[in-house]
Amino acid sequence: MTVSISEVKASNSRISKDTAPRIAVFTGGTDGIGKASLSRLVATKLPIKIYVIGRNGEKHKPFLDQLRASNGEADIIWLEGQVSLLADTKRLCEIIKEREESLDILYTSPGFLARGERTGVETSEGLPTSLALSFYSRLSMMIQLLPLLNASANNPRIVNVLAAGTETSSIPLDDLELKKPENFSLMKSARASVVSTTLSMSKLAKENPHVIFLHHYPGGVNTGLFQKAFGDKWFFGAAGLILSLAATTPEDAGEKVVYLMTSAKYGGQGVPLGAKMKLGLTMDKTRQGGSLFLVNDKLDELQQEKVMAELDRMNAGRITWDKLQERMAQFS
Numbered sequence: 001m002t003v004s005i006s007e008v009k010a011s012n013s014r015i016s017k018d019t020a021p022r023i024a025v026f027t028g029g030t031d032g033i034g035k036a037s038l039s040r041l042v043a044t045k046l047p048i049k050i051y052v053i054g055r056n057g058e059k060h061k062p063f064l065d066q067l068r069a070s071n072g073e074a075d076i077i078w079l080e081g082q083v084s085l086l087a088d089t090k091r092l093c094e095i096i097k098e099r100e101e102s103l104d105i106l107y108t109s110p111g112f113l114a115r116g117e118r119t120g121v122e123t124s125e126g127l128p129t130s131l132a133l134s135f136y137s138r139l140s141m142m143i144q145l146l147p148l149l150n151a152s153a154n155n156p157r158i159v160n161v162l163a164a165g166t167e168t169s170s171i172p173l174d175d176l177e178l179k180k181p182e183n184f185s186l187m188k189s190a191r192a193s194v195v196s197t198t199l200s201m202s203k204l205a206k207e208n209p210h211v212i213f214l215h216h217y218p219g220g221v222n223t224g225l226f227q228k229a230f231g232d233k234w235f236f237g238a239a240g241l242i243l244s245l246a247a248t249t250p251e252d253a254g255e256k257v258v259y260l261m262t263s264a265k266y267g268g269q270g271v272p273l274g275a276k277m278k279l280g281l282t283m284d285k286t287r288q289g290g291s292l293f294l295v296n297d298k299l300d301e302l303q304q305e306k307v308m309a310e311l312d313r314m315n316a317g318r319i320t321w322d323k324l325q326e327r328m329a330q331f332s
Contacts, residue, residue: 001278003299005252008259011271012040015262019271020046021104022154024261025096027083027141028109030054030063033161033218036254037107039067041261047073053092055082083110084123084132086140087331093144102156103148105261108138109161127327128178134162134193139200140328146204149211155268157212159260160201163194164215164294165302169310171195176323196320198304199311202283202292203321209290212267214260219297220247248297256299266293283308 024041028034029052038052048071054060057080068076081092096103110133123132142158149156171192178184178192198215205213264270265280267288273279281301282291294302311317 001280001300003259003265003277005255007274007277008255008299010274011263012044012255012258014271015044015046015258016271017046019155019262019264019269020044020048021157021261022047023049023051023100023103023152024105024107025051025053025103025141025145026107027053027138028111028161029107030060032109033221033250033253033257034107034109035063036250037257037261038254040251040254040258042067042071042074042076045071045073047075049075049077051077051079051096053079053081053083055080083137083141084127084129085125086132086136086327087125089137089140090144090331093141096145097148100148102151102153103145104152104154104156106142106145106149106158107161107257107261108141108158110134110137111162125330126177128184128189130189131177131193134190135196135200136324136327139197139324142201142204143328146208146211150208155212155262155270156210157214157261157266157268158201159214159216159257160197161216161218161257162197163190164198164217165296165304166191166194166217167198167304167307167311168195169307169314169316171316173314173316173319176320195311195316196324198292198294198308199317199320200324203317205282205292206290209288212289212293214266214293214295216257216260216295217297218248218253218256221250221253222247256297259299260295 026034026038029038057078064076064078079092081088083089121129123129127136138160168191172183175183176192178189201213201215262270264272279287280293282293283303284291296302
């Protein structure tokens, strides 16, 4: 069921100490949608501890200082690291696990636009940076922080911002890391990330019914991503201009993310729904935990039954999960 931005903002205005997360972790929170979501959460003026993970603390210090000044009840903790590397992702998770006994929100949205050939855009661990950021490190962080999320009594949720609803069975299951030149491109990398993410999050949701899992597609958001990635190349500059005219603002996208984090629409103890609102449906058409919520930019829940059945026949869930475990095992 579509939720209007006015309904989203009305719900967010009712966030209270009882419905706000107490401890959160943000990756991708220093730019674009993540930055807007982080800012909106802090703007509740409620007491909250937030770990913000990023690469360049000096660059982001003015933004972090502004957040701290805007909410004296908030404890904003910067953790510097490179989440495109699974080894560093594990190190960051270990720091959080040493400091905390529980966790209420894990927000993930770091990304990188793949372009051209694979050469030159690999991490030092041999993964395309696009796949490392959009799938491997995000799922690695989810898995490693699940013990803290399961220990939370405060509506624990994982909100992953990527491209829910664009799943396809057209992915190379024999080359999920896109090592073959013909398998590496912007679109093919995006497809592999989305499918692997939905399959893996769905498995984790079934195994961890206490935690609410949400995979969200924000739609077109005017974050300047194309301009940053492709500079003044005419085609992508034109695409960026078209996007900017049709897109929503980062601020509205951030409102929607905070709604996903706090609304009772997705189960748990969130902000109560209005009189005409209905509880959301997971992929399995249930209304509580134990199944993944796929949520698009209109905040409609999606089931993707046809494509998920095709992927099931291909044994795609097992294949993608085994590849993820194989990579993570290198740093266990």
